Amino acid sequence: MHVHHVGRHSDFAAAKMAKNNLFESERMFCDVYCLEPGQAQRVHAHAASDKVYYVIEGAPTFEVDGERQSLGPGNAVWAPAGSDHGVANESGDRARLLVVMAPRP
């Protein structure tokens, strides 16, 4: 059985936001994004893939189609295909997110 514990499979990087892949196929990928304070994934779009962000730790700030919200653990955000979306850690604490995108672009 393919199992990953997120706490043991999510590394941070000083240089930029770290993406830790858990599972992947042509149909989807599942990553853990780790953001040190000040790190971000710039706003971008995927024409034909949906993304879900789930906050595990911290209070990152999401942007989807120009709307911004800072959200704590337990919140899930929907970034549908074609939407301009990104996430920035503007807090003083680390942030970790479970991220699923389908299909893999």
Next chain:
Amino acid sequence: MHVHHVGRHSDFAAAKMAKNNLFESERMFCDVYCLEPGQAQRVHAHAASDKVYYVIEGAPTFEVDGERQSLGPGNAVWAPAGSDHGVANESGDRARLLVVMAPRP
């Protein structure tokens, strides 16, 4: 922005495991499964869709292709297309899972 807080969007049901949908498109769905003690999703397979389970609360028992593991919060399980998979709450406490499947079958 489409946001759901999992703790405010996950109901349990006495009759059977409850599926609470957060987001859905033809490319994926994202649900919260809520299992009272003794409830289960029977083992089944999807020929062309992958599933990821992420444990939010509790210690449910997963089965994938005949292998079984009980896993606590922070664990993610991969049930790829074609695999025989299911989950049972054999513990005495409630279990909640974030579940993503792609594509939606």
